[in-house]
Amino acid sequence: MTLENKFTIASNAVVCKEAILEGEITIGSGTVVHPTxxxxxxxxxxxxxxxxxxxxxxxxxxLNENGETLLIGRDNVFEIGSGK
Structure with missing residues (x-):
């Protein structure tokens, strides 16, 4: 299945070009998405x-079965390799 990309990224968020984003994603102010x-x-x-x-x-x-939004709050750290 191919996802339609729709990104909304705050002007002072940082998303490294080596990061992989797919689908409808909103990234808030001050968030940093590292390479890979x-x-x-x-x-x-x-x-x-x-x-x-x-x-x-x-x-x-x-991976919500009914299409619900996955909401991640503020001030979290996802350490190297988490979520695999």
Whole structure:
């Protein structure tokens, strides 16, 4: 299945070009997405709040069966390799 990409990224968020984003994703102010991190909105949108740190090789994927939004709050750290 091919996902339609729709990204909304706050002007002071940082998303490294080596990060992999797929689907409908919103990234909040001050959030940093490191190289090789994967954010995949497979079954519904993902909204990531402010000041999160998503480190290398972390995987965040919305697998909700009914298309609900996956909401991640603020001030979280997803350490290297988390979510695999």
């Amino acid at each position: 991190a994967v954010i995949r909105a497979t079954n519904g949108p993902i909204i990531i709040g402010e000041n999160n740190n998503i480190e290398e090789t972390s995987v965040i994927e919305n």
